[in-house]
Amino acid sequence: MTDYDLRTRKALRRVMLLEYGFGPETLQQRKVCPACGRANRAQDTHCTDCGAALPEKTLYDLYRAHHRCCLHCGVVVTDVAVYCPECGTRLPKAARRRGAAG
Structure with a gap:
């Protein structure tokens, strides 16, 4: 796969995440009402x-x-990931979660 293909693939993924509301950018722009459950703008x-x-x-x-x-x-x-699968950044070691076996 060429560098162009990878960039195109990432761009299409980002557009889909924004369009369907599951990307980080979309989540940063929403608050949910604790009373009725309606999604509101982050600045509200x-x-x-x-x-x-x-x-x-x-x-x-x-x-x-x-x-x-x-x-x-x-x-x-994931908790075992060393590098981010999206951007390749080296990740800090995962903290152990309460209730984990071991």
Whole structure:
């Protein structure tokens, strides 16, 4: 696969993530209302549907709190990964999670 093919593939993947709402950029732009579950813009302080106060954290903040992510590009990585599969950045060693065997 050529360098052009790899760049094109990454660009198409990023467009799909943005379009379908699962990329880091999209998650950074959304907060979920704890009262009604509506997705709101990150800059909103109150839900546009029910008026309830929104949390400070975006979906991306909550996501990162529960998953190991690349510090450079934000992609989720496994606990055993040494390098990010998306950008190639060397990852810090994974911290042991509570409840892990061993």
